[in-house]
Amino acid sequence: MDLLIYLATKAVIFIIFLIALNSLMLGKMNLWAIGNIVYFSLGSFITGFVSNNWGINDNRLYLLFLIVPVAVSIVSLIFFYASRVFKQDFFLFFSLFFIELNFVANKMVAGSSGYSHIIRPSGIQSDLSLLVFSVILLIICIVWINNFDKSRVNKLHSVMRDSEILAFSWGININKSQIPLFIASAILSGLMGVMFAFCTYGADPKLFTTNNMIILFALLILGGIDSIQGAVVAGLIFVFFTYSLESALSSTFQIHAPKITQIVFGILLIVIPFIMPKGLFGKRNFQ
Amino acid sequence: MIYEILKLGFFYGCFIGMVSIGFALIYNILHIVDFAHTDRLIVSGYVFVSALTFTNHFAAVILAVAAGVIFAFLSEWLIYRQVRKYNPKLLLLTTFGLSIVIQNVLAIIFSDSLKEYPFVEQTVLQSNLYIRELLIFPVLLIISLLLYYWLKKTKSGLSIRASISNLERAKTLGVPINKIYIIVFVFSGIIAGLGGVYLSMGYGLTPYSGFKIMIFAFSACLIAGLNNVYGSVIIGIIIGISLSVFEMLFNALSAELFTLLGLITILFIKPHGIFGEKLRII
Numbered sequence: 001m002d003l004l005i006y007l008a009t010k011a012v013i014f015i016i017f018l019i020a021l022n023s024l025m026l027g028k029m030n031l032w033a034i035g036n037i038v039y040f041s042l043g044s045f046i047t048g049f050v051s052n053n054w055g056i057n058d059n060r061l062y063l064l065f066l067i068v069p070v071a072v073s074i075v076s077l078i079f080f081y082a083s084r085v086f087k088q089d090f091f092l093f094f095s096l097f098f099i100e101l102n103f104v105a106n107k108m109v110a111g112s113s114g115y116s117h118i119i120r121p122s123g124i125q126s127d128l129s130l131l132v133f134s135v136i137l138l139i140i141c142i143v144w145i146n147n148f149d150k151s152r153v154n155k156l157h158s159v160m161r162d163s164e165i166l167a168f169s170w171g172i173n174i175n176k177s178q179i180p181l182f183i184a185s186a187i188l189s190g191l192m193g194v195m196f197a198f199c200t201y202g203a204d205p206k207l208f209t210t211n212n213m214i215i216l217f218a219l220l221i222l223g224g225i226d227s228i229q230g231a232v233v234a235g236l237i238f239v240f241f242t243y244s245l246e247s248a249l250s251s252t253f254q255i256h257a258p259k260i261t262q263i264v265f266g267i268l269l270i271v272i273p274f275i276m277p278k279g280l281f282g283k284r285n286f287q
Numbered sequence: 288m289i290y291e292i293l294k295l296g297f298f299y300g301c302f303i304g305m306v307s308i309g310f311a312l313i314y315n316i317l318h319i320v321d322f323a324h325t326d327r328l329i330v331s332g333y334v335f336v337s338a339l340t341f342t343n344h345f346a347a348v349i350l351a352v353a354a355g356v357i358f359a360f361l362s363e364w365l366i367y368r369q370v371r372k373y374n375p376k377l378l379l380l381t382t383f384g385l386s387i388v389i390q391n392v393l394a395i396i397f398s399d400s401l402k403e404y405p406f407v408e409q410t411v412l413q414s415n416l417y418i419r420e421l422l423i424f425p426v427l428l429i430i431s432l433l434l435y436y437w438l439k440k441t442k443s444g445l446s447i448r449a450s451i452s453n454l455e456r457a458k459t460l461g462v463p464i465n466k467i468y469i470i471v472f473v474f475s476g477i478i479a480g481l482g483g484v485y486l487s488m489g490y491g492l493t494p495y496s497g498f499k500i501m502i503f504a505f506s507a508c509l510i511a512g513l514n515n516v517y518g519s520v521i522i523g524i525i526i527g528i529s530l531s532v533f534e535m536l537f538n539a540l541s542a543e544l545f546t547l548l549g550l551i552t553i554l555f556i557k558p559h560g561i562f563g564e565k566l567r568i569i
Contacts, residue, residue, distance in 0.1 A: 080324025082551060085558040092379065093320055093505060097551050100502055104544045209392070210498065214383045221380070259391040266391065273370050273377040 005127045006199070007239055010058055012134040013195045015235030016141050018220055019228055020188035024181050027226030031182075035079060035095030036214045039100040039186040042075060043068045043193020044264035045106055048115025048203035052134045064194050072190030073183050080182050084175065099210050106205040114204040118197050134195060141188065157181070172282035177214040211262065218269040222277030233280055293528060293536045294420075297404040298489075300527020301423045304520035306482050306504035308430060308473035311516045315451045316471045320505060323362060325497035326389040331355040331483025332492045333393060336402055346539060348484050355480030356473050363472040368465065386497070393494035401492040419488045426481060431517060433476075443470060451514075499543075503530075506550045512560030522561070526550070 005270065017040055025033035046068050056063075076287055083094045106114065124130045148154055160167040161176055167174055197203050219237050223230030249257035293319035306325060313321045342350070362385060370381045408417045438444040449457040450467050458464055486492060486500070503526050504519075511518030526546060533542035553561075 082555045090509075092508075092553075096502060097506070097547055097554075100499070101544065101547045101551070104540055104547070108544065200464050211387050214380070214387065218380055218384070221377070254394050259394050262391045264386050266384045266387030269387065269501065270366060270370075270381050273374040273381065 002127060005131050007243055008104040009127065009134050009199050010196070011235050011239040012131065013139050013192050013199060014238055015232050016134070016138050017192040018216065018223075018231035018234050019141055019145060020185045021235075022220050022223075022231045023149075023226060023228060023239070024185035024188075026220065028154070028161060028181055029178055030161045032092040032217070033095065033185070034210070034217055034220055035083075035098045036185065036189045037191035037208050037210075037213040038079075038095075038098050039076060040193040040196065040264055041102055041106065041150070041203075041205075042072055043190035043195075044197040044203035044208070045110060045115065046071060047194045047195075047197035048110060048118050051118040051197075052115050052255075058119065058122040058125070061119065063150075064121075065191065067188045068194050068271055072186045076183050076186030080179060093202065096210060098254070099208075099213065103205055103209065105168065106203075106208070110203065111207070114202060114206075115197075116202040118201045118203065120198045120201075128200060130195075134199075137191075137195075145228060153177075164169045167182045214269070215262070215265045218265065218272060220279075222268070222276065222279050224281035227279075227281040229281040230279055288459070288535075289470055291377065292531050294416075296528030296531025297524060298423055298527070299531060300484060300488075300524030301427050301520075302485050302523075303500070303503050303507055303527050304523025305427050305430065305478055306424070307501055307507040307511075307523050308313070308434065309384065309478040309482075310501075310505050311508045311511075311513060311519050312434075313475055314469050314508065314513055316468060316491075317378070319378045319382065321475075322379075322501060323385040323389060324479060325501040325504065327355055327358045327362070327476065327493055328479040328482045328486065329393065329494065329497045330358055330389060331480040333483075334488035336404065336487050339405055341428065351484050351505075352477055352480030355483060359472040359476030360469060363468055368468070369521065370557045386448055390494045390497070397492075397494065399493060401491045401493050402487070402528075404488045408488065413507035417457045419485055421521040423485055430458065430478065430481075431520060434516060443467070447457045447471065479553075503546075503550075506554070509556070510550065510553055510560050512562040515560070515562045518560075518562040533541075 017036070021033055021036045023037065025031045047064055050064060051061065051068070079098060084090055086094045122128065124133045131231060156167075156172065156177060159170070160172060161175060164174055215233065216238060219234035222237070223233035245261045245264065246257045249260050253260055306328065309324050310321065313324060323442045331351040331354050334354040335347050336349045338347035343349075366381060366385060367378060370378050403423075408419075410417055411421055432560075436444075438448055446457070446466070447467055449460070449462055450464060454464070483492075485549040488494065490496075504523065507519045507526055511520075511522045529546050529549065530542050533545045
């Protein structure tokens with residue numbers, strides 16, 4: 001039961017992270033934002049740093065829900081302007097720079113094994129309470145995204161996504177319009193990083209690598225672009241399928257089980273274009 | 288000391304420059320970043336080191352290059368070409384998928400730990416240079432000259448340039464596009480093979496070494512301008528020297544950090560590259 005709660009919490013955290021990526025970055029702005037893992041990792045590492053070095057008490061750890069959004073907003077704003085001229089594969093490649101930079105910086109600050117023994121704030125110290133808290137965040141997130149989808153601003157973003165030239169000719173300031181969404185997605189990712197650190201009691205640089213992010217990205221495409229259901233499916237597959245597969249393989253292949261799981265995901269990436277280019281619940285094809 | 292650092296940086300830069308030629312070629316023809324290019328290089332490196340256990344150096348180099356060529360050919364023929372037919376937009380993810388598969392298969396076969404060249408390298412006479420160091424620059428020069436001759440003076444080179452310039456028009460004019468793709472991949476496979484040999488001799492291999500090389504090599508292409516194959520060699524050498532100098536001043540991690548920051552800054556200021564035309568979609 002404990003394991004199930006732990007996995008469910010992890011799944012919910014990843015689902016929110018993927019909603020931030022799918023519904024905001026990919027769905028509204030058509031940005032292949034694998035760099036979102038940087039914000040997630042930033043959230044985890046700030047949590048680890050504060051928890052390990054500042055020695056603040058359990059109640060004050062809630063301050064992380066203020067500190068992380070501020071830090072992540074600043075980083076995302078810098079990244080937004082730095083990457084503004086790049087689109088699609090170049091944006092993705094530019095994001096790789098940031099992932100690598102983040103990986104190196106994390107290793108310099110926290111060492112190659114990262115942080116461990118992270119404490120949880122009072123109120124969400126048990127696994128069950130953390131799960132409940134995560135589910136509440138998920139519901140808030142879904143309601144917000146649904147409302148946003150129905151809003152006029154969303155239509156504006158659809159125009160910008162489909163043709164920036166058309167949007168520009170209408171006098172829409174693309175940068176100004178995209179910044180709030182970009183930062184919102186980053187903040188959501190950063191907060192999930194905090195939750196992830198609380199959930200796993202640690203922040204390991206090896207978890208926030210390009211390969212993992214690409215796998216998540218591929219699962220999103222499998223789930224379907226610009227759909228909440230797609231993010232839910234991707235999050236569930238990432239946590240439960242990975243765990244089940246590694247458990248099933250570990251008796252036979254022992255230490256190689258995680259590598260074989262990665263190979264399975266790699267093959268999935270290769271075959272996705274053949275089996276379902278639009279994904280399970282996708283609103284449109286990958287552009 | 289300074290001479291030693293600059294020397295190390297220069298040779299590593301030559302290696303980065305050589306890898307970036309393969310990237311630039313594939314990018315110009317396919318219009319995608321082939322993330323598996325450096326993984327093929329790592330495969331060749333492993334083939335070279337493994338072959339040394341039963342054969343001599345010359346045969347091992349031939350085997351490594353052959354592995355690079357075969358692997359590049361198979362990647363294009365079996366995977367990329369098929370994906371292009373279904374959804375070319377997803378080709379980028381396919382290259383990532385291939386990269387993940389290669390890395391993990393290598394990690395299972397050879398383990399995650401560093402695999403080093405099994406012999407002690409000897410310097411040539413009293414020059415303080417190893418054979419691989421003496422060879423890398425001439426090899427890079429030969430590759431560049433061959434590429435120049437091939438692209439500018441041969442019929443297949445003209446077809447490649449036509450395809451790069453306007454793929455659709457080249458198709459309508461009867462340029463055998465698939466054949467062109469194969470030729471480009473075979474050439475990039477040769478480069479990957481030679482790069483793998485150099486990397487395994489000088490620095491050792493892990494299944495995941497390719498990623499970092501990819502970051503530096505492709506950024507050399509970007510900064511030089513994607514249509515400028517020779518410029519990427521120069522930028523590659525500058526990157527190598529910068530890594531080496533920062534490593535001397537601080538440490539390896541800081542060297543990577545500062546070089547990455549430098550590259551990001553340059554790309555921020557000159558997103559089209561220093562010598563390049565506005566080729567990418569921006």
